[in-house]
Amino acid sequence: MTLIDYAVLAIYFATMIAIGIWAMRRVHNQEDYFMGGRGFGKLLQTFAAFGAGTGAHEPVTVGRTTWTSGLSGVWSAMMWLFVTPVYWITAVWYRRMRHLTLGDWFVERYQSQALGAAYTLFAIAFYMFYLSTMLSAIAKFAVPLIGVDVGLFGYELKYTLIPAIAVIVILYGVLGGLTAAYWTDLIQGLFIILLSILLIPNGLWAIAAKYGGDGEEGLMDGFRIMHERVSADYFQLFAGPSSGEFPVHYIISLSILALIGIVVQPHFIATGGGSAKTEDEARIGLVVGNFLKRLCTIGWALTALIALALLAGNPEIAADPDRVWGVAAREILGPLNMGLVGLMLACLLAAMMSSADTYMIVTSGLVVRNLYAPYINPSANERKYVLVGRLTGLLIIVGASAVALLISDVFTQFKLAMELPILFAAPFWVGMYWRRSNRIAAWGTIVFSLMFFFVLPQALPRLVPSLYESPGLAATTQVVTTTLRREATESDVARHQAWQTVRESQAAADSLGPPPPNAEVGEMITIVTTSGGAPIFWNGPLTAVEDVQLETVSESTRGEIHRRVQRQVGTQTGSGSLNLDFVLYSGLGFDLSGVSAATLETLRLPARVLLPFLVLGGLSLLTRKDEQRMLDRYFAKMNTPVLADPAADGARLEQAYENPPTTRKIFPESDWEFTWPTARDVIGFSLACAACAVIIGLLSWLAGLGGT
Template sequence: MSWIDYVVVAVYFIIMIAIGLWAMGRVKGQEDYFMGGRGFGKLLQTFAAFGAGTGAHEPIQVGRTGWTSGLSGVWSALMWLFVTPVYWITAVWYRRMRHLTLGDWFVERYESKALGAAYAVFAILFYMFYLSTMLSAIAKFAVPLMGTDEIAGLDLKYILVPGLAGIVICYGVLGGLTAAYWTDLIQGVFIILLSVLLIPYGLWALVEQFGDPSTQGFMDGFTIMHQRVSGDYFNLFTGPSAGEFPPQYIFALTLLALVGIVVQPHFIATGGGSAKSENEARIGLVVGNFLKRLCTVGWALTALIALALLAGRPELAVDPDLVWGIAAREILGPLNVGLVGLMLACLMAAMMSSADTYMIVSSALITRNLYATYVNPDATDRESVKVARVTGLAIIVGASIVAITMADVFAQFTFAIELTILFAAPFWIGMFWRRANATAVWITIAFSTLVFFLLPIVIPALAPQMRTSPQWTTTTNRVTKTITRAATPADVARHEAWIKAVSQADGNAELLKKIGVEPPDCSVGDEINVVLTSGDKSVFWSGGVESVKAAFERVDQTDDGKMSILTERRVGELKGQGQFNLDFLIYHYLGVDLANASKATIETLRLPTRVLLPFLVLIVASYLTPRTSQAALDRYYVKMKTEVDPDPETDRRNLEESYRNPKRFEDKRLFPGTDFEALRPRPSDVIGFAISVVVCFLVIALLSWLAGIGG
């Protein structure tokens, strides 16, 4: 980075802090601080949903999966695509709740302050791990841009992570949600720049390096990209990694995302709760998230350009997570006009636009559902805002500590996402079914905590012999596909990069393991054998199995001239690593043979247990335990049926009328007279949902069309 790049980053930071100082003067009470006075229109709601839903780790993640899996790697971030139409429905829920936190919702629906407190504790853990992934991603992205991994003898992350946290604290703690939303608007523009900036410059770099700039334009870069990269890298559902994201896995990811996303704590604000009206809530949430899906298309296209341009970089043979950083450095750096600094500021914007909202929502939960409930029930608005500012700081500090001390970014992310299992079923069922009650919810939370988080650690500790038992060290078959095709320029460059990487590793066993097997040594046009290995995944152990004395024996082999497939199984002494997948005992005792299952299939099979079991437990437990009081249920459900009026006074009067007559909307129910409280869909519900589904397919069509240009 040059001096002008550092100036760009510094100016960006100054603007963010100035907005925080401006917004500080607008905070008069809790609703101003936590919800911005519920006065946000379509524009700010759109960019709030866009900013909060777009993490700094996602462009880097798509860069990595695009490098390893081609176009199909986009599903590592696009898995949320088909969840988006449901937001048209859920946005109304969050606005009609009229709460400041989702903890308040659990308190009201289940008449339990303790559930609100438990949800607050969940939120603290969730955000510390979820936000830490973004801080870690920024640190990794900055290394190739800054040309060093340390400053003054310290690892770069020890400088960068606390620095970014400090900026977020400055403007977020001061200005609350108003500051967060206005900075999200600016940061949203930066994120869009991040998503498209490398595409035209990258295409032109392909022309300059491998074409003829005197006769070709940057659009010819698409043709060069296809000439340099094998065609299987441009398939949206199956790629060179033996189908890392097949349709059934995408479906499973979509359903898992849908079940869990509704209880992510920030959705009470960005999901519609801070909007002026239900219409603003819906449009903001859906449009903001579709804007993110379009940005994901840009990330995928950038990854394909990087595949064609950077296949010869030895650093990427070691760590594909560096794709985005190296692409920015190599494509934008030579221009020396501040674009590298702009790219770094853009990625920081992706992190900070999420971090500020997460911090404020977390501080609201701590203030309202812990402090005001158990420490100082008589706290004034002024005192509550002071507590919120201090506790918001603690969340960011905690996330920074996790980012610095926990090296495994993917583990941080998956732990945060899986935590939503604890509250997903109580939310979904509580929204529609009167029979659900607090006792049943506690039973469900206890069940999920034990089965999915505690027992997988405790059982192997109490019975260590399980780790070496042949019964529990089962692995799926290893499938080796050998594909015969013509070598592309990228294949030649990959082999050269592999040679350089091995030479630079200088015998380091850990680095050599990351580099992997040698790609084919070839010239362009040579017939080569591309070897793709999949399977050999542990069924019962999260960390896989380690061979003590083991070998592979052949199960099957086929060859049709273009592709040979060798299927083998691991035999011998093995030792399980990590946690025990307790939920897979169900498949074991049902006699399901998982030997031929792919990695995607194994991941897909996590769906029935981790999603359906908590729902089943809650339903059964609800029938066996006492109901919530009739008066509380009547008050809650009639409130959720009362449309929000943008005028607070009118809305208050409408609510009072509903509370006086809880049966006023009985004629709008799908199943009147039952415990099921779903309403009949309105025309606006159906039309908006249908349009959103169509847009999902248009996004896929756009991505396929762009990737196919020049092919």
């Protein structure tokens, strides 16, 4: 990075802090600080949803998975695409709640202050892990850009960079609350869009200039040469050898699991619609903001494909594919010497900070509303509550920074964060529609999910060590070997050279895997990819007690692709935590020995989705409903549309409490609160579904430009 790059970063940071100071003067009470006075229109709601939902880890993750799996790697982030139409419906919920936090919703719906406190503890843990993925991604991205691995006092650069970013976020977020977060999200959202497209034209021009484009067709030269240098199977979205990591059934299961859990992510009370002026602003902001993110995902995938064509021989990426974005930005934008490298780093920082500020404010609201106010100081004034909110907002950023410094594994951190919403998902979904769902059932479901999915898997093997040696728990996924014969491309040759360079260096690691084929361009090569062989019932590796053999299950040939499926035979012992959901499948008579890795991941869906709902339903039927009067008030409120004027909205609510609306209920004489959809519901949902198809078509079309 040059002096102008650092100047760009300095201007960016100074602007964010200035916005925080400006917004601080507008904060007078809790609603101003935690919800910005509920005065945000479509533009700010759109960029709030876009910014909060777009993390710095996602461009890095998509870059890595596209580099290793081809275009199908885009599903590592695009899995949220099919959830987006549902946001048209859920955005109304968050606005009609009329609460400052989702903890307040759990308190009201289940008439339990303790449930709000439990949700607050969940939110703190969730955001510490979720934000840590972004901080870790920033550190990996920045190293090749800055050009050094060591920061202050001789420690790794991340020990300097992560605390510095945390300080900036704390400064403007603590000062200005949600108003500062949303205005910075607007600016940062524009930066994220810039991040998503900046490397594409410059990368295509770089490809054309380096590899002999005649310049007559402009960017199309770059697309054409990209297809010449990269194998065609890397441009397939759903099919082909490179898409084995994300088959269709796995994508569907990821989408369903994402839908079930996303609604209880704590920031959705704000960015999901709760801070909007009206329900229309809530809906349009949430849906459009998330479709903007989907469009950006297309840009991230195209950038990774460009990097494959241009930088396949780069040793840094060969050693760590997480560095695709950082190396691409340095190699493509650096020679221009226009401050674009600093701008690119500012863009990725914007992707992280636009999420971190909102998460920090939401968490501080939960601490104030559901811990401090009810249990420590119920009689505090508004000024005191805002002060406590500012101070406790530090928890999430400091905690996330600590996790990022201790773990530094983006995928592990992200996986932990995504599994936590299982605890509260069923009580939320069922509580929205069924009166019989009560506090005892909600608590029982949370305790069951906590024990079954998090505590017992760790505790049981330690309490009963003989489980590690059980032959029935030593099964592994199928070992699938795919062999593809095709002509070698320029990127194949470059990849082998990069692999050889890294292997010969002192920093080489066994995690590099087998070498890419060594051949000249145009020679026939054999691409062999092997997956599977992982433990089914254990999260740790298996240790062989005797020689483990591979037994062939099936072989098939289709065109140039040969596929052999094998399973491991031999005595092995387990390690790590126990996957109780798969033990349950086995106990019910399902034979999981030898299933594919993708199928195994798909089978996680039924247990994580169905079991909590079954527990909640059964406990609700066996216990008494909560107080009828409070249930009547809650459902009357949720069935009453919001008015933009707070006074008029309050008056309408009082009328609804006295005469609850029932005309739109599908089952008016039952405990079910399903209502008939309005024309606006149907039209908006249908248009969102159509937009999903358009985005998939756009991605396929762009990836196919220049191909034969």
